[in-house]
Amino acid sequence: MLKGVMFDFSGTLFRVESTAEWLDGVLADAGQVLGAAERAGLVRRLEWFGALPGGVAPSEVPAGLQELVDTRDLTPELHRAAYTGLTRAAELPDGVSAEHLYDRHMSPSAWAPYPDAGPTLRELRRRGIPVAVVSNIGWDLRPVFREHGLDPLVDAYLLSYELGAQKPDPRIFLAGCEALGLAPQDVLMVGDHLEADGGATALGCAFHQVPHLPVAERPAALSPLLDLLPS
Template sequence: MRGVLLDALGTLLELRDPASALTAALREDHGLEITETQAWAALGAEMTYYRRHNHRASDPERLADLRRRCAVVLAEQLPAPAGEIPLAELEHTLLRSLRFAPYPDVRPALLGLRQAGLALVVVSNWDISLHDQLRETGIAELVDGAVSSAEVGADKSSPELFRAGLRLAGVGPQDAVHVGDSLADDVGGAHAAGLAAVLIDRLGTQALDADPQAPAPAAVIGSLGELPELIRAWEGTPPDPSPAGGPADPSPAGAGRPGAPGS
């Protein structure tokens, strides 16, 4: 094992209570009172739109356009008075409501992986501001590089994003593993690119048996802190991408959590 690709949101970064932040920002900036339920509904629509289009935000102009369109979606989903807020102001309110922070286990885990001599590259469905977020949250200094779907022009449903990450890491798929929190995007996407994948299930809620034909993770972990030990256990025998129908046995030493959480 020579390299590790890492998802960003849900793996390295968490989005800090955006509904509370949005309700407070709307009150402070515009005198608009909404409930957190209304905030979550509007944010859910905005995030869905963002996920579908973030790979197109490949330069500052396209990013600015995407953010404007996301603000439009938000305005359409909020109570009627939100439609009276100038769009540029609502966009500002939205952006300051989206606060990212690294999970507490991230820094020690990444330091441990670096000390083991592994190349670390962030691979994420994100716009070109990914690099800014990684710098602002202190993650950029702990990894060897990062690549977003916007830079490649394709999200994790395409092998191209993973291949770009492997090129940055300077390793082939047989010498690397991808770690992420989505069965479809991270496990399925990595598998399509010839990579073994580790699923991080921080809440213990992933339904691994939902689709018996879907590619299975090589291992499941509940914290990034489990990853260095799991990779040490794989030394000399890196996992193959697991076929559908069940996770691979990640290690004879029992590191990580193969299969469903708690198994």
């Protein structure tokens, strides 16, 4: 019987703002205005290279960046270097900084919970089912949960950059199960990525996949997992 749940972060419980919103926030902070055509072109280039962490996946990784991208979630330094590299590949105009863009994506205000994230976590807490967040990430996401009032509903955070292992490495899932005090066969992993998050099945965990969509387009993908858990 399932007794605990591990959740992915980005694309599962939360979604980062759109690339356009991300860029506009930085432009506003810098007091800079781009013409409509220039702004639209820059948004397209940023999305082409997957420059926004948690946003659109890259269509192209520039030469020399692939290894960095593949290992980006192992340390904060690798994560920053990978994403600022992808951002610079988009050919930023004068006055728009890759470092400023990177820093913005770590702000709690850049992230929004999916509509059913809070209700689902609260129901799990009511049932006495422990919860861990297991994320491939290069920075501390705990302030995002605190800002949105969800931190009290999470029992443990297993972050790749703190563990030195990234999904689908079984070590990160095993650490999650151990933090919950449960055997893998008693734990459900919930995530949007079949390969990375679904890697938990190698340990014997169950897996529930959700689609990685903008918040407004995914109102109730988490709620069905409650039917898989004891009431």
